[in-house]
Amino acid sequence: MEAQNMLVWTLQFETDIPNDIDDILIGNERPIAAYKTLRDSAVFTDKRMIIRDSQGMTGKKVEMYSLPYSSIHMWSTENAAGMFDVNAELELWTRVGRIKINLGKKIDIRRLDQLIAEAVL
Secondary structure, three states, X not given: OOOOXXXXXXXXXXXXXXXXXXXHXXXXXXXXXXXXXXXXXXXXXXXXEEEEEEEOOOOOEEEEEEEEHHHEEEEEEEOOOOOOOOEEEEEEEXXXXXXXXXXXXXXXXXXXXXXXXXXXX
């Protein structure tokens, strides 16, 4: 990914942690929360964020992106407020560029803010 590019995902609601995530966790890493898009999901562990990108017509092919919290240089959060503001936002500045995550109104942005702060600081 080039530094000027920005990856963007939209997470709609919290979901159960996917079973296949255990295969890529290390030693004492533990999943904390998972969120769903239309076809994909994101898992936040105590060490990193893992995006599961389902591909193809059936979605059986899955690409996983892994972002260690240690690569985050700065982040910002913005809560959803009012009836016309439908998404909260989490933006991450990392070694490889910016990542923007839009969050549905039912997702607790402050919970994610605290999780990242505990991991990075």
